[in-house]
Amino acid sequence: MAVKMIKVHGSGNDFYLLDQTQFPEPLTDAGLKQLAINICKRDGAGLFEGADGVLVVDKSEHPGALGRMRVINADGTEASMCGNGLRTVARYLGTQNSRDAFRVQTMYADLKVQAVADFAEHVPAFSVEISPVSFDAQTLGMHANHEAATIINEKIPALSDTLKFSAVAVPNPHLITFVDHETLMGPELGRIGKWMNDGQNSIFPDGVNVSFVEVLGQNSIFVRTFERGVGFTNACGTAMSASSLMYVLLHQESTDFNQEIHVTNPGGMVKTVVHQGADEEYWMELIGNATFVKIVTLPLEEALAADYSQASVTVTGEQTAYENFVETLTTA
Numbered sequence: 001m002a003v004k005m006i007k008v009h010g011s012g013n014d015f016y017l018l019d020q021t022q023f024p025e026p027l028t029d030a031g032l033k034q035l036a037i038n039i040c041k042r043d044g045a046g047l048f049e050g051a052d053g054v055l056v057v058d059k060s061e062h063p064g065a066l067g068r069m070r071v072i073n074a075d076g077t078e079a080s081m082c083g084n085g086l087r088t089v090a091r092y093l094g095t096q097n098s099r100d101a102f103r104v105q106t107m108y109a110d111l112k113v114q115a116v117a118d119f120a121e122h123v124p125a126f127s128v129e130i131s132p133v134s135f136d137a138q139t140l141g142m143h144a145n146h147e148a149a150t151i152i153n154e155k156i157p158a159l160s161d162t163l164k165f166s167a168v169a170v171p172n173p174h175l176i177t178f179v180d181h182e183t184l185m186g187p188e189l190g191r192i193g194k195w196m197n198d199g200q201n202s203i204f205p206d207g208v209n210v211s212f213v214e215v216l217g218q219n220s221i222f223v224r225t226f227e228r229g230v231g232f233t234n235a236c237g238t239a240m241s242a243s244s245l246m247y248v249l250l251h252q253e254s255t256d257f258n259q260e261i262h263v264t265n266p267g268g269m270v271k272t273v274v275h276q277g278a279d280e281e282y283w284m285e286l287i288g289n290a291t292f293v294k295i296v297t298l299p300l301e302e303a304l305a306a307d308y309s310q311a312s313v314t315v316t317g318e319q320t321a322y323e324n325f326v327e328t329l330t331t332a
């Protein structure tokens with residue numbers, strides 16, 4: 001049996017999108033994990049250039065949801081959400097069903113998604129809802145500062161003498177700190193990110209996505225992320241949403257809810273808007289590219305055995321358009 005996957009990305013955070021409805025029976029969780037570990041490997045060991053994870057699309061039984069998205073990280077662990085991935089899944093399901101605005105089932109919520117104006121020619125873009133938000137240590141799987149119930153803009157002395165962290169689940173766990181440019185580009189992010197995701201530390205035993213954020217100007221931030229289950233990525237959509245939330249909450253003197261925030265990252269840019277709902281709950285809009293790079297087909301048995309010799313590929317041409325778009329960001 002052949003498996004068809006689409007290589008996609010949002011801000012350079014890249015995935016293989018696997019529609020399980022192509023199979024007579026969906027793959028088992030063990031099969032999905034093995035596939036993700038095999039095909040995502042970098043440096044020529046995976047399928048083509050590898051990926052940060054696999055986006056698994058399934059049918060949804062939920063009324064109003066056009067489909068379901070599961071996120072398998074490159075190391076085979078499953079994440080509750082993926083903001084950059086959701087935009088590409090929204091594009092995939094929207095095209096299949098000729099719909100512009102709908103919901104997608106994710107692990108904890110059926111999230112609103114919507115097609116928006118292209119970022120540039122052949123750079124289609126989507127807006128996706130990021131929620132639910134929680135600061136609760138139990139939800140985050142966090143054991144820090146003598147079992148503090150929340151950590152918002154506070155030092156975690158075990159991690160760093162100087163940095164102040166905020167821990168927030170959106171709903172996957174994030175640790176956010178605002179830093180100067182030197183710290184943004186320095187070694188601390190790698191040190192803390194690797195340590196918090198070693199599976200042995202007592203602060204985040206299940207791991208956490210760690211982001212360093214530099215404020216570039218009013219409603220303009222740069223986010224660099226070390227992702228749980230992956231490592232350094234070009235961008236992490238939920239991290240950029242969590243960082244935008246903390247930017248609004250901690251910089252009320254210069255910004256507020258419902259304002260568009262320009263978020264740059266090593267792979268490009270997105271826009272975010274932070275909202276506070278009627279019940280005081282926070283939620284974010286994440287708006288960015290949903291790029292389909294190529295379509296890859298290979299025998300399933302071979303993909304599961306990490307043999308890519310019979311893989312065939314059709315390139316869409318969208319990556320060139322995306323790279324041209326990113327070029328305009330650096331020359332603007």
Ligand SMILES: N[C@@H](CCC[C@H](N)C(=O)O)C(=O)O
Nearest residue numbers: 079082083084172236237238
């Ligand atoms: N890249 C994603 C997040 C993927 C999941 C993350 N690695 C985790 O384990 O929580 C995004 O764009 O949000």
